[in-house]
Amino acid sequence: SWLIKWTGKDYKNYAWIVFIPIVIFFITAISNGANLTDGIDGLATGTSAIIGSCLAILAWVSGNIIFANYLDIMYIPNVGELTIYISAFVGATLGFLWYNTYPAQIFMGDTGSLAIGGIIAVFAILIRKELLIPIMCGIFIAENLSVIMQVSYFKMTKKKYGEGKRLFLMAPLHHHYQKKGYAEPKIVQRFMIVCIILAVTTILTLKLR
Template sequence: MLYPIFEYFDQVLDIPGTGVFRYISFRAGMAALVSLIITITFGKNIINWIRNKQIGETVRDLGLEGQNEKKGTPTMGGLMIMAGIIIPTLLFANINNIYIILLLITTVWLGGIGFLDDYIKVFRKNKEGLAGRFKIIGQIVIGIVVGATLYFHEGVVVREFTNPVSIEQGMVETPAFKDVKTMKTTIPFMKDNELNYEKIFGFLGDSATPIFYILIVIFIVTAVSNGANITDGIDGLAAGTSAIIGLTIAIFAYISGNAIFSQYLNVFFIPNSGELVIFCAAFVGACVGFLWYNSYPAQVFMGDTGSLMLGGVIAVLSFALRKELLIPVLCGIFVIENASVIIQVSYFKYTKKKYGEGRRVFLMSPLHHHYQKKNIHEAKIVTRFWILGILLAIITLATLKLR
């Protein structure tokens, strides 16, 4: 909301200093700062409000050390994260940008589904929460919206330059370019690192590409959203991991939105994608601010209100920047956590059918509970997972040059 106001001050009224709002770096810094202020300063008030409403976590007895102490800890803290993302984005980003609109819709939609799940658990005293099929339906709906928008919207294009973008003697040459409506994406670790969905599915007919593309979006948004949800099992794990991922995506967004950097690094130049840096800054600020209260021992849990939303937002950001094939690397923690549950359940069912007795691969799933069962303190588990997340982020960034 401030963006058009300061644009008017700068271009019409010519007020000195208002031109600073044109710089993405300034607005991103302000978004991160305001996000931190919202989550840290007002977080305590939100926690007290949640506690007064007796919105506490009901913890199942899993036989884990320190588990009983978590009973009654306020939940629905994801509302803090949502506020820390939405408010700074509305203030500092260009809200007419299609990518920003899409991310705000995703944040509200998935946050709303998670809130409904938490509400049923806490107020209706139903430990199962929202039925799994309704969560999946909600994720499918947002997947369809995101996939259809990215495929059909006229503003979602790649800019191809017909002459080089270069800097000579302090002057930037004005390049000739054309905006191309294409469904290309990035293949990591490959020299010719472009994959075109239209070439893959085009032989099936004109309508096949959008259908299969939207199905891919639905699958990845659902998988990453549920991955973040599963990862949110011990204090600070999901929020810290998401902050690392969000910061990495912010770097990709800045590069993809800059003509010179994108050409130098041979990545897609995506017009208007630079605005996603502001959203990512607010995203990271909200996660870090939430950690102020969620780090061990947690004063508040994010609940499904936060975890379902965080994963879904990360997936949509990746698609917007055409980096969805990097998700298995960048979101490796979510992938591992998801895989541990799938492996555990599948192996248990297989051995029960074959031997009449279910057997387990892990002491407990998801994977972080396996390490808890090995009597490793959860604070150490979280720190080691963060370190692994940082290593995965570095590997992801290295794909810019390693081909």
């Protein structure tokens, strides 16, 4: 609210001026992050299933007045119904993951990964947990940042020294570990472990505030 208080006592009427760009940013960032994560078998699908499970818990407690009051979070009437949708999303990703694990038999492509990222971002916004996206979707954000850092550093060093240098062996981040000799299944497993830790941390923030 402090961003728009300069507009006067009716500043709340202009909250959409700040909210809409934030929504656009989150949807774009997470969609792109999911797309970048979909570079090795099972990575985007597995992490999306974990994030979806986290969102299901957040939606359920937000729509339950008893838990919402206990956790001192915003109670949103009927939002618990969205748990059904996100549970279907998790089920779909797990079903897809069965055939997408290494060596993959099927691939989702850009259409699938961008849609998955969009669903996650929009769902988080619908249940008013958009500020938890940076923690919950940490893997997607790390993949995004690795590309941004790689490209920026390469361009900067090329302009300065005439030859571009790299921060990572290859971007996005999972390809860096591939270049270091890690097997695909090991990279996916470790990224998923990190994703589980981030999901648990996200849920813990409901009480640890």
